[in-house]
Amino acid sequence: MTGQTRKRVPRFYGLRVYLSSTIIYYWLILPFLLILFIRHAPDLKSSGLINFRDRSNSDSVNVVADSIKKLVEQGIKQGTLTDTAFTKLLEVSDDTATVSATDTTMTEVEEKVAESTEGDQIGEAFSFLFNLLLLGFLAGFIFNLPFKRYFSKKRRNKYISDNLNKFVKRFLLYTPLINAGILGLAYGIAHTYMYYNLLSGSIFNHEIEKDIYQNFFLISLIGSILAVLFIFFWEKHRVHIKYIEFVFSDEELKHRIFKTKKPGKIRNRMMVSAAMTTLLPLSIVTLYLFLSITNIRDLNISELNDDHKGILFGEFMTFKEAFTGSEDGSLMLNWLFYINAINSLFMSIGITSGIFIAFLYIFFFVKWTTQDVVYPIKELLQRMAETGKGKMYNFGLVRTNNELGLLTEGYNDMSQKLGDYIHNMSEMAEAYSRFVPKQFLEYLEKDSFVDIKLGDQVQKEMTVLFSDIRSFTEISETMSPKENFDFINYYLGYMEPVIRNNNGFIDKYIGDSIMALFSESPENAINAAIEMRKKLSQFNQVMDQFGKPAINSGIGIHFGTLMLGIVGGEGRMDGTVISDAVNLASRLEGLTKIYGSSIIISQDTLIKMEKSDLYQYRFLDIVKVKGKREPSYIFEIIDGDPDDIKELKLQTKDIFAEAINLYKSREFSKAKEGFESIIEINQKDKAAKTYLKRCKAFIESGVPDEWDGITIINWKA
Numbered sequence: 001m002t003g004q005t006r007k008r009v010p011r012f013y014g015l016r017v018y019l020s021s022t023i024i025y026y027w028l029i030l031p032f033l034l035i036l037f038i039r040h041a042p043d044l045k046s047s048g049l050i051n052f053r054d055r056s057n058s059d060s061v062n063v064v065a066d067s068i069k070k071l072v073e074q075g076i077k078q079g080t081l082t083d084t085a086f087t088k089l090l091e092v093s094d095d096t097a098t099v100s101a102t103d104t105t106m107t108e109v110e111e112k113v114a115e116s117t118e119g120d121q122i123g124e125a126f127s128f129l130f131n132l133l134l135l136g137f138l139a140g141f142i143f144n145l146p147f148k149r150y151f152s153k154k155r156r157n158k159y160i161s162d163n164l165n166k167f168v169k170r171f172l173l174y175t176p177l178i179n180a181g182i183l184g185l186a187y188g189i190a191h192t193y194m195y196y197n198l199l200s201g202s203i204f205n206h207e208i209e210k211d212i213y214q215n216f217f218l219i220s221l222i223g224s225i226l227a228v229l230f231i232f233f234w235e236k237h238r239v240h241i242k243y244i245e246f247v248f249s250d251e252e253l254k255h256r257i258f259k260t261k262k263p264g265k266i267r268n269r270m271m272v273s274a275a276m277t278t279l280l281p282l283s284i285v286t287l288y289l290f291l292s293i294t295n296i297r298d299l300n301i302s303e304l305n306d307d308h309k310g311i312l313f314g315e316f317m318t319f320k321e322a323f324t325g326s327e328d329g330s331l332m333l334n335w336l337f338y339i340n341a342i343n344s345l346f347m348s349i350g351i352t353s354g355i356f357i358a359f360l361y362i363f364f365f366v367k368w369t370t371q372d373v374v375y376p377i378k379e380l381l382q383r384m385a386e387t388g389k390g391k392m393y394n395f396g397l398v399r400t401n402n403e404l405g406l407l408t409e410g411y412n413d414m415s416q417k418l419g420d421y422i423h424n425m426s427e428m429a430e431a432y433s434r435f436v437p438k439q440f441l442e443y444l445e446k447d448s449f450v451d452i453k454l455g456d457q458v459q460k461e462m463t464v465l466f467s468d469i470r471s472f473t474e475i476s477e478t479m480s481p482k483e484n485f486d487f488i489n490y491y492l493g494y495m496e497p498v499i500r501n502n503n504g505f506i507d508k509y510i511g512d513s514i515m516a517l518f519s520e521s522p523e524n525a526i527n528a529a530i531e532m533r534k535k536l537s538q539f540n541q542v543m544d545q546f547g548k549p550a551i552n553s554g555i556g557i558h559f560g561t562l563m564l565g566i567v568g569g570e571g572r573m574d575g576t577v578i579s580d581a582v583n584l585a586s587r588l589e590g591l592t593k594i595y596g597s598s599i600i601i602s603q604d605t606l607i608k609m610e611k612s613d614l615y616q617y618r619f620l621d622i623v624k625v626k627g628k629r630e631p632s633y634i635f636e637i638i639d640g641d642p643d644d645i646k647e648l649k650l651q652t653k654d655i656f657a658e659a660i661n662l663y664k665s666r667e668f669s670k671a672k673e674g675f676e677s678i679i680e681i682n683q684k685d686k687a688a689k690t691y692l693k694r695c696k697a698f699i700e701s702g703v704p705d706e707w708d709g710i711t712i713i714n715w716k717a
């Protein structure tokens with residue numbers, strides 16, 4: 001069981017099944033055979049097959065004793081006491097028989113023994129069947145040996161060859177039929193031989209011998225059928241409940257693996273079980289009751305006297321005409337029967353033996369039938385419970401080819417379709433989250449995208465990050481539209497994981513620009529910006545290998561209050577963020593071009609930072625950008641620059657701060673000297689160059705009266 005806990009690998013039963021069924025056969029046959037011989041002992045005597053003689057003569061007794069000894073030795077040698085031996089034993093116990101020493105000699109007795117043993121057809125049939133069963137045991141051992149090796153190796157986690165695995169997988173489902181067929185063939189050959197003897201009749205010297213042989217044939221045939229059925233159903237039960245999941249994979253057992261696609265019926269299995277557990281006991285009891293009765297006419301009484309009638313009818317004597325149909329009771333002899341003491345003993349033994357055999361069949365067949373029905377249902381209910389808890393693709397094992405197998409197969413199909421549907425829905429939700437971030441669901445307190453409605457909104461404090469590729473328009477003119485598309489996707493593939501890994505999410509892509517939101521802390525946004533700059537360096541190294549020009553980017557970060565929600569119409573909606581904070585972040589990104597900075601943050605962002613001392617930054621300016629009435633203090637994060645530039649900016653950080661203070665105090669000449677000294681050290685410091693240019697302009701043109709040190713940016717940088 002796919003993902004499911006496996007049971008302990010069981011042992012494979014082969015000869016054990018054979019032996020158990022054979023014991024049941026003999027247990028059913030031997031008591032019946034014993035009763036059969038004793039039951040017909042009077043007939044055997046009257047037919048001359050048993051000669052009772054006077055045992056008063058000691059010589060005669062010795063002769064009979066020696067004869068019995070030889071018969072017993074012969075029975076032991078053949079493996080069973082024969083009918084001849086048994087009838088000879090009866091001679092010893094009959095006190096009414098006499099044998100004369102002058103009438104019988106040792107030679108005569110031995111001749112009679114020899115004559116009687118020539119007709120020992122039942123013993124011969126027993127011996128023939130026993131030999132066939134031994135051959136069946138050998139054939140069964142050879143057939144079942146690969147299965148025993150397979151499960152033994154499986155149990156010990158040993159290597160199983162491909163040939164052994166293929167053999168077991170190919171024939172496992174046929175083992176009940178093959179094992180039952182092996183012993184069934186032995187029984188069939190033996191009973192065909194016995195039936196041939198009955199048809200020929202030439203081997204029987206007396207009709208009574210044929211009757212006994214015929215009764216033995218019938219009960220043996222019934223016993224063999226019961227033994228074969230016992231093998232078949234036991235092996236079938238173990239294959240479906242014990243073995244099947246250790247040979248076939250969970251994927252194979254999702255569907256019926258049986259060769260016949262026509263399903264069976266649980267009803268038929270129940271009827272077989274009922275027949276084996278109800279009709280069998282009744283049949284055995286009825287059979288022994290039938291054997292235990294004696295017909296009145298067997299007494300050789302031509303007419304019943306009053307004493308006979310009194311014994312037969314007792315207090316019902318007054319209704320004797322109703323029973324007999326005549327005054328003299330002649331009709332009574334044709335149908336009345338009685339049970340004598342010996343018959344009662346036979347009946348008790350037979351019924352006890354029959355009930356014991358019936359109890360075995362009831363125990364095993366009820367157990368097998370119950371487990372064959374209940375076990376798959378419990379297993380299926382367990383799978384359904386696990387599926388209800390969210391475990392997808394949780395398939396049951398199709399163990400049977402009846403309604404339960406169809407039910408499990410149907411559940412597996414449903415589980416497959418349900419799993420595929422949920423998987424597709426998850427993929428759709430995942431895909432949709434790439435267009436509308438799933439964080440929108442969390443902020444809007446929605447469980448699913450289907451719960452989102454037009455106009456849903458929430459006010460949040462967040463850090464907004466804007467990133468843009470500088471001069472991308474000029475770069476794109478050197479590439480085809482497809483190359484532009486691939487270039488952008490490759491670039492964004494570098495940047496998106498950085499934002500996600502720093503607890504942010506991308507709200508939207510605007511061409512080559514990225515707008516991202518960070519809800520936890522401004523540090524997450526700054527860390528993402530610094531890492532994005534490092535990733536940009538790696539990206540440029542790759543592009544250089546393909547002969548593509550290096551690119552640069554600017555990042556603006558601002559912390560503020562914003563409205564997050566759903567805008568659009570009923571036919572087309574989109575999640576977005578609307579706020580002045582978004583506009584300012586976008587303007588700060590534009591200022592990176594003017595000041596030559598990699599990362600610019602607002603004063604509000606710096607104030608919200610809990611560990612600002614962990615970062616290297618410098619004050620840049622006080623600006624009033626387009627669309628903003630209030631000026632903003634902006635700062636440059638130096639950590640985003642290349643190491644050489646970063647080192648030079650840190651070296652001139654104090655000079656830069658002093659020069660800006662002189663600039664804001666209108667001491668432009670001194671400020672000019674400071675910026676010039678910075679440029680001498682760092683030729684790439686564009687912010688110093690910008691301030692130097694402003695100082696020169698104020699020195700040459702003068703300072704407006706309304707100038708307050710705030711830089712006004714009236715265009716979108």
